[in-house]
Amino acid sequence: MTPERIEEVVLVGGSTRIPTVRALVKEMFRREPHTDLNPDEVVALGAAVQANILAGGSEITQNMLLLDVTPLSLGIEVAGGVTDKIILRNRPFSFRDATLHHAN
Numbered sequence: 134m135t136p137e138r139i140e141e142v143v144l145v146g147g148s149t150r151i152p153t154v155r156a157l158v159k160e161m162f163r164r165e166p167h168t169d170l171n172p173d174e175v176v177a178l179g180a181a182v183q184a185n186i187l188a189g190g191s192e193i194t195q196n197m198l199l200l201d202v203t204p205l206s207l208g209i210e211v212a213g214g215v216t217d218k219i220i221l222r223n224r225p226f227s228f229r230d231a232t233l234h235h236a237n
Contacts, residue, residue, distance in 0.1 A: 142166045145175050200225045209234070 142162050148154055149172045158166045170178065183199050185191055202225055208218040211234060219232065 136162045136164075143170065143175060144168060144172055146172055 139162055142158055142164070144155070144158065144166050149158075149166075149168075155166055155168070179199065182194060182197065183201075186194050186197060186199065190197075202223050203220060204222060206218045206222045207220040208216040211217045217232060217234070
């Protein structure tokens with residue numbers, strides 16, 4: 134995906150108030166990031182939109198798609214203290230995968 138295909142970048146979290154972060158986002162996506170929303174509340178707003186979509190949607194949300202992703206890989210510790218990644222970072226949660234582990 135190219136930056137031109139991204140319609141809007143919404144900043145989330147307190148660190149997005151830092152001018153350097155905003156400047157880097159502007160440079161990366163070649164547009165001003167959306168800053169009209171409170172970055173501490175925008176996650177709750179996104180959850181409300183997702184709930185509306187899951188409940189059948191409305192005229193406003195009929196063409197929206199929100200993907201649930203995790204910013205970090207999640208895994209379990211296996212033999213030798215090695216971590217086997219189960220969910221890779223930035224991968225949508227709605228997937229099916231299997232890994233077989235044996236306990237001694």
